Amino acid sequence: MMNAAAQALDEKVGKVPVAQGSTRPATSETEVMRAITWQGKKTISLDKVPKPVITHPKDVIVKVTACTICSGSDSHVYAGEVPDTSKGQIMGHEGCGVVSEVGEAVTKFKAGDRVVIAFDIACGECDYCKRGEFTGCDTTNDSKLSEFVYGHRHSGIFGYGNLLGGVPGSQAEFVRVPFADVNCYKIPDEVPDEKALYLSDVLCTSYHAVMLAGGVKAGESVAIWGLGPIGLCAARWCQIMGASKVVGIDFVKERLEVAEKKLGITVIDRNSVKDVPKRIFELVPGGVDASIEAAGFRFPVSILHKVERTVGLETDTADILNELLLATRKWGRVSVIADYLGYCNHFGIGMLMMKHLTLRSGQCPCQRYFDTVMDHVKSGKFDPSFMVTHRIKLEDAPEAYSKLFNKEDGYIKVFIEM
């Protein structure tokens, strides 16, 4: 029976159009597989669930050979901060594997092909997809809540709450990929899973972070808040593009160490530096050309925002955003790649205007960057191994979720070998 909230949404939003075969699929009645599922706030478990089956001619089924946990985005679900997530949701939006079954309308792939899967699910046919705005795909997410809250629906995303389609994810032995010709990318033979896996999100997303900052030109300076996988990889892209100074900010010792020792960027440790913009002005007089927010909505710095979030006066914090606005030079660029879901108070809109800043944000359309990023990985120009701290099995994933959430034991990126 429909609950009152669902009924109210139905009345307000009505029917939302989705492409056939885009969202929750049918599953096998006889075959089961192992998968990591969400069971409630901070509860993740290894379960036996029905295996996915082909439900649409454009689907493929991929036998997952490697997957990983997105320490930022999966943590939002883990923490119970993504509204409308169903108990039993199969987690994971970063995976690669071997095509095991192919729908009859798939043209680019055959059984046995090694592929990496984009975290965002695009149909390839709607106006957004045709413009390469894949994360705006209008037909792969049936969330009425998204339609109601944002006035639009984001594309579907694997392994996330119903707000993003509730599509079963890739922390599982098998995953169904809708519109496989658009959402799978063939892995060259010479590129091992250990390097190809990260194209499904972090490598493309960090590249997108730099693109949102208007790209980085030779000789420019960039500051990056958050040295998780996204911030670290964004720093690497800035180096590749010729930045003369990259400053990374965090308070997790092991992450600061990777940034300083493995990448060789300048770091600011929040444990000892209280005024981050002031320190940036000391390092780069006048402020940085571009800044990237790679931390996230749930990390308030000030007491004011801690209180406001706790009592529900805001869902997201503007603390970090305001530091970016302050530390960027006049006419500079600000990129928000970190997730923000709701609303925040005290956003420094005056700084944005009076300093002539450009602010861009959004989820990464991986499909747009696959060729460029794979060229860098294949040639060895970008080796993602520097951020991988743990190699684990699927059964170790629940513990890894907790370690990543709490930033314990040096966890940065895990490679889950199936």
Ligand SMILES: NC(=O)c1ccc[n+]([C@@H]2O[C@H](COP(=O)([O-])OP(=O)(O)OC[C@H]3O[C@@H](n4cnc5c(N)ncnc54)[C@H](O)[C@@H]3O)[C@@H](O)[C@H]2O)c1
């Ligand atoms: N836009 C996209 O397409 C996309 C894709 C993937 C991830 N994301 C988001 O990007 C963000 C980063 O992802 P990640 O996997 O690297 O996450 P992560 O949680 O591993 O890293 C975030 C880092 O920010 C640090 N941090 C917290 N507060 C800070 C502060 N005030 N100043 C400086 N650093 C601070 C944390 O200590 C942590 O190391 C997350 O919000 C994630 O959800 C966005």
Ligand SMILES: [Zn+2]
């Ligand atoms: Zn992610």
Ligand SMILES: [Zn+2]
């Ligand atoms: Zn589309």
